[in-house]
Amino acid sequence: MAFETLNVEVQDHVCLIKLNRPEAMNALNTALLSELCTALEEADASDKVRCIVLTGSEKAFAAGADIKEMSEQSFVDVYSADLFAKTNDRIAAIRKPVVAAVAGYALGGGCELAMMCDFIIAADNAKFGQPEINLGVIAGMGGSQRLTRFVGKSKAMDMNLTGRFMEADEAERAGLVSRVVPAKKLLEEASTVAEKIAEKSQLTTMAVKEAVNRSYELPLAEGMLFERRMFHAMFATEDQKEGMAAFLEKREAQFRDK
Numbered sequence: 001m002a003f004e005t006l007n008v009e010v011q012d013h014v015c016l017i018k019l020n021r022p023e024a025m026n027a028l029n030t031a032l033l034s035e036l037c038t039a040l041e042e043a044d045a046s047d048k049v050r051c052i053v054l055t056g057s058e059k060a061f062a063a064g065a066d067i068k069e070m071s072e073q074s075f076v077d078v079y080s081a082d083l084f085a086k087t088n089d090r091i092a093a094i095r096k097p098v099v100a101a102v103a104g105y106a107l108g109g110g111c112e113l114a115m116m117c118d119f120i121i122a123a124d125n126a127k128f129g130q131p132e133i134n135l136g137v138i139a140g141m142g143g144s145q146r147l148t149r150f151v152g153k154s155k156a157m158d159m160n161l162t163g164r165f166m167e168a169d170e171a172e173r174a175g176l177v178s179r180v181v182p183a184k185k186l187l188e189e190a191s192t193v194a195e196k197i198a199e200k201s202q203l204t205t206m207a208v209k210e211a212v213n214r215s216y217e218l219p220l221a222e223g224m225l226f227e228r229r230m231f232h233a234m235f236a237t238e239d240q241k242e243g244m245a246a247f248l249e250k251r252e253a254q255f256r257d258k
């Protein structure tokens, strides 16, 4: 499907989704969010795609929700529409791994969108922030919740209360991003990572997502039980037999998602 606010390409088993509203620093308007959910769902349903990379431009991953679009809305408008609820739910339902490759600004909804992905690879020019406070609002898609889990209360409060930006190196130290790479190499690195993930059995990558994401929702004992049962379940797959046989035979595993 062709999109107006995104570029989507599939190379080998990796789907690269690039936010494309350069005139507005990739601000997340209704059209972009709707297209993004559709593109993610199409990639999730595709037999070819095994990993998804979400990125923006060198200047901006996304500078937040579209302020122009939001500025005239009333409480009744946003509450009735339950603004951003569907986006959150649709992205959370994607079962294939989604890697965020962030260069430039990831602010407000942009930072929140990156945090909705499974992990973040940052360019050395990335800047993360929750500057909603400067607009007379607060974060609405995880900036007070997911960010706190990533970086802890102190930094999350600091960012949400002052609206300051966090540079890539601090974001890596704080655990918001998994690695920092030179801006020029961002897409190359993200694609290499995605290709590595694409080589695994999809049964296991989906199980990893389910198990890690459960850790946000469950007490430790319940989370450990969920993980253990998923681990046990993997022994019902051919890919477990293949993975372990390949190790013992000193060869690469050929997974078949079975």
Ligand code: HXC
Binding pocket: 023, 024, 025, 027, 028, 063, 064, 065, 066, 067, 068, 084, 105, 107, 108, 109, 110, 112, 131, 132, 135, 138, 139, 140, 141
């Ligand atoms: C709409 C935006 C925008 C946004 C930038 N633009 N961010 N338009 N919504 N969030 C537009 C500008 O209006 C401008 O358009 C063009 O993009 C270039 O931006 P500049 O400000 O001229 O660029 P620069 O001086 O380099 O500053 C970059 C920036 C700044 C630091 C990213 O644009 C900025 O502070 N943006 C807003 C960041 C923000 O507050 N985000 C949170 C939004 S609220 P024109 O037409 O003038 O050229 C939010 C709520 C989340 O995200 C709730 C859940 C999703």
